[in-house]
Amino acid sequence: MRVARFKGLLGRFDSAGKLQEATVTIDRGDRALFAVRVKRKRRQYELPLAFVAEMACHHVLRAEVAEKRKAKAAKRKAAGR
Numbered sequence: 001m002r003v004a005r006f007k008g009l010l011g012r013f014d015s016a017g018k019l020q021e022a023t024v025t026i027d028r029g030d031r032a033l034f035a036v037r038v039k040r041k042r043r044q045y046e047l048p049l050a051f052v053a054e055m056a057c058h059h060v061l062r063a064e065v066a067e068k069r070k071a072k073a074a075k076r077k078a079a080g081r
Contacts, residue, residue, distance in 0.1 A: 002028045013038050014045070 004026045013022045013036050021039040032049040 004028070 006024045006026075009022055009024055010019050011022065012018065013020055023037045023039070025033075025035040025037075026049065027033045027035070028049070033046050034049050034052040035044055035046045037044040
C-alpha cells in the first residue's frame with residue numbers, strides 16, 4: 001500500500017469556503033482514494049483519486065478559458081480606440 005499523508009495544509013476543504021487547516025491522505029494503492037480530514041473535526045471526506053484529478057483538470061481549464069476571454073476583450077477594447 002502506497003500512502004502519502006500531508007499534515008497542516010491550508011485550503012478550502014469543505015462547503016464553508018474559509019481557509020482551514022487539514023490533513024490530506026492520498027492512497028495510490030488498490031483503493032485509489034483522496035481523503036481530507038479538517039483539523040478539529042471528526043469527519044473525513046473521501047473521494048476517488050480519478051474524480052479529484054478530473055476536478056483539478058476542470059478547474060485549470062476554466063481558468064484558461066477565463067484568461068483567454070479577458071485577453072480577447074482587452075484586444076478588442078484596444079482595437080476600438
